[in-house]
Amino acid sequence: MSRVTIKDIARKLNVSATTVSNALNGKPGVGKSARKEIQDLARAMGYQPNYFAKGLVSRQSYAIGLVITNITDPFYPELALGVQEKAGEFGYSTMLFNTNHNQESQETIIRMLGAKGVDGVILSTVRQDDPAIDLLDEMEMPYVLVNRMILNPRKAGHIDSVTLDNYSGSHQAATHLCRLGHTRIAVIAGDMDASTAITRTSGAVDAFKEWGVSIPDNWFVDCGYTKDRAFTAAQKIFTCSAPRPTAILAQDDNMALGVREAAYAAGLRIPEDLALVGFNDISFASLIGIELTTIRQDQHHMGMTCAEILIKKLQDPKRRGLCNNVLIQTELVIRKSCGFYPDGYT
Amino acid sequence: MSRVTIKDIARKLNVSATTVSNALNGKPGVGKSARKEIQDLARAMGYQPNYFAKGLVSRQSYAIGLVITNITDPFYPELALGVQEKAGEFGYSTMLFNTNHNQESQETIIRMLGAKGVDGVILSTVRQDDPAIDLLDEMEMPYVLVNRMILNPRKAGHIDSVTLDNYSGSHQAATHLCRLGHTRIAVIAGDMDASTAITRTSGAVDAFKEWGVSIPDNWFVDCGYTKDRAFTAAQKIFTCSAPRPTAILAQDDNMALGVREAAYAAGLRIPEDLALVGFNDISFASLIGIELTTIRQDQHHMGMTCAEILIKKLQDPKRRGLCNNVLIQTELVIRKSCGFYPDGYT
DNA sequence: CTTTTTTAGTTTAACGTTAAAGTTGATTCT
DNA sequence: AGAATCAACTTTAACGTTAAACTAAAAAAG
Known part of the structure; x- marks a missing residue:
């Protein structure tokens, strides 16, 4: 996998690694012709930047974690899809984890996400006073709650959430x-x-x-x-x-x-x-x-919304102080189970 | 996040970074008492190995990719859960991606998985002669197919698959x-x-x-x-x-x-x-x-099986040459939609 | 035409971890 | 007792990328 490195390209063109890096990342300090040459060669050689090296220096993984109770609950797939699509738009990938309603495994998962270097976490279905929240705070890991909010007014003011109304x-x-x-x-x-x-x-x-x-x-x-x-x-x-x-x-x-x-x-x-x-x-x-x-x-919309809040927060440090608590509107769908059919519904 | 490094621990105990690394990874060449001291301090300081540094030198991410068409299809959640559980047992995490039946996005996803350095891929629902397979081969990325197999006998012999009977x-x-x-x-x-x-x-x-x-x-x-x-x-x-x-x-x-x-x-x-x-x-x-x-x-079982095949292959190079084609047995479940109720079923 | 600024680079070092090779000093062998 | 072995380390270098500091030449300014 991705065996071609920046150094290989640099060597072939008799330039320094930094120049190659700058050329490929659209940074200044590279001449027009040299830049094109580098970009072309990189493409031709199938260069893929090394994720680990990049992460090591930038301290960014462009990955977020999505922690849910269980993907087999029909509530979650649509939510997960929304998160992934929105995250994907921003170039982030999503790691999905199931806690199975197990408090302990939830903490293990969050620690693991920290170790894997995800940039932020979307946490669904937490309980009031959930230790997971303290853990995330302690890890200084950005997060957004979905499907639950913290009602305790002392905490609520600085915890982002996306919930239904x-x-x-x-x-x-x-x-x-x-x-x-x-x-x-x-x-x-x-x-x-x-x-x-x-x-x-x-x-x-x-x-x-x-x-x-x-x-x-x-x-x-x-x-x-x-x-x-x-x-x-x-x-x-x-x-x-x-x-x-x-x-x-x-x-x-x-x-x-x-x-x-x-x-x-x-x-x-x-x-x-x-x-x-x-x-x-x-x-x-x-x-x-x-x-x-x-x-x-609309779970899909919920997923998109919380991914967007999280990622915007990750990308713009100014937003760090702001707290979003989004309420998603609901709609009554009348079918037959209450014995009342509106006009046009049979 | 994970701000404590091996060097911090080394400095505090006046030993070299290598010794700390060896002590924490259970490698020889560290005295019993020193080892304990290092382990204790690491725990006390909340040391978490840096994923990127580790990945950079080991070229392993301990992550696998699971590519499906769409998680909202009720066929997949149980499969995804099985994959994640089994992968988790082996210490691997799973990145889930939806292609939405889009050939192009499937290829983009696979390239991205390569760039993110996943160790292997589980690919569901490929078509015969799917270009994704050639792409994975070209990337030298280990993979297992699930829910589809390649029938062409020329290719089939070296492509792992887990399918229903x-x-x-x-x-x-x-x-x-x-x-x-x-x-x-x-x-x-x-x-x-x-x-x-x-x-x-x-x-x-x-x-x-x-x-x-x-x-x-x-x-x-x-x-x-x-x-x-x-x-x-x-x-x-x-x-x-x-x-x-x-x-x-x-x-x-x-x-x-x-x-x-x-x-x-x-x-x-x-x-x-x-x-x-x-x-x-x-x-x-x-x-x-x-x-x-x-x-x-049993989709859960299918998921577990393909994760196991993939990871065992990743961990044991000897298995690389072997090809697994697992058929999962099915069961006829008789309910009412054909008008025949077996004994005891009402 | 000298001085300053700009452009297009290069070199060095660092991110955190580990493999490989080297250095002690103690222990065992003969 | 001297050589060989071993245990417990240390030093160095490397993984691939990029930020920061530097350099040399060209362009602009006075």
Whole structure:
């Protein structure tokens, strides 16, 4: 691989290595004809600058790390793609790592990213007071959070984040159920140590208040963002509650799918016996037979946005002091799972 | 980041940099007590070896590249996860790149991987006679193909690959349809320039022969591996063919979902009016209301396998000459989309 | 026409690590 | 006891690139 070095080119043309370097990097101090000669020869010889030598002197890797929980969660692929595309535009490559929700491995990964010399990190799905954040601060590694923000106002002011407008998304979803006349609504919440779940819950609670809907405590289930846990939680609600809820607000489409399976298992029809709303609009939510009413978010855009914030910050030291907290707007997508079809939708 | 160098440690302990390096890398020539002292101080100072300096002298990056078409295709996340996990076990990190089916960007990506000094590449979904392969050979970059193999016997002998046993998988699927009594079967084939599609088609064709089923030419559609194209292809078949096929063999679950939507749009019920088989068993194939009969494959295992082959090859030059072509076994998963439920399945 | 400035270079050193060759002084062998 | 071996180091150089300081000649300025 890349065996041709700057020195080889220099030797052939009887110039110094520095001149070659300057010529190829568009720096001044090289004559017009010599520059062209050098560039042509470099191309002809298939010269590729050595990444390690460059990194050693510049202390830049032009690589960023993207740390997610698990790429097999349908929430992430589109996000990862957005990050990679935007990073690619700036000439950065992306290293993707899965923590599998494991705190320890998250720290190991971050340390490794540091050792590999990435220029910055995009960190998804951190918890409040996550030690990963302190670690990154300590390493003086630039980073941007995505899909979670730090709510603690003391920290929040200097931590960049790109998140959904979870409050208004969840408010929209809850309002939709209330408007359809539901008054017995259960909320299957994601991990309540996550900013998304906290904010989504408060959006729903406020909507319920506005509509005068009150909900028993045991219909708020803090169950963790997985299909299986949502299945179990829903099962419990269906068997233990009389009267049963007529609607369920799941804070995530995967969880909604879990609820759906539990509902079918309990002999309930959707939407006839149970209205169901999800959150995320993963690709499969639109399939015939599923047709989940949900809150759409543009993960691709989220990915692009956080990559852009990070890289601009890397490239422009002036931006270092500024703090970006971007809220991505959501959209209510009405399908069939709540039993209300808008005009033109069949 | 990683500001502590070997020299800092050396200076503090009045030894040479080489001794520190040797002590930390477990090499001989360092006294027991000195070694311990060095290791302790290194830990205390938070020493992290500089990746670029190491790479510059060792010419190893401990990074591999994984080139796929698009991570948002549900086929890939599990594969990517498997690659990363296995690579991680060996201390390698993975750089993921999406070609978006674009030949040119694939070549750009491979060149960039070369420039970034990855030690090897896992390349998915190449075409027969793909220029990417020549490029990798020319760069003398070790690589393993996954999900495709090169059928041309002149080349095949020295190209590692990990693929499904597509022939027998497709044979199983076709046999299943024939055994259920179908004789009017259409095949929606993926891109016929891909080894998977070629092999899957030949497995199906052989099964049809064995059952004496003959199929008109226009019921073999070479349509490209996407849901949308499969939708269009199926639509055409439903409207143009009389009598209509009673079963469709889709060479991919996404395509099967496209066929499913087209069938519903044409007023056909599944399985009553149309039996449908997919291929891959993506996670959504099992959802209630979809319940697609399909061929399961273990992408995670595929990912692990190809990462292992690549890295073992990187680490052991003796293996360089050997060629691995691993076939991963498939399994027929019978759900409801063909109208036959085995015992215990409701 | 001398002095200053500019252009087009060169030389040196540094980034952090490690391989290779050299230097001690102690230990073992005969 | 003297030679050979060994252990525990050190010194030097190299990996490929670039920043910084230098030089020589040409061009511009006075």
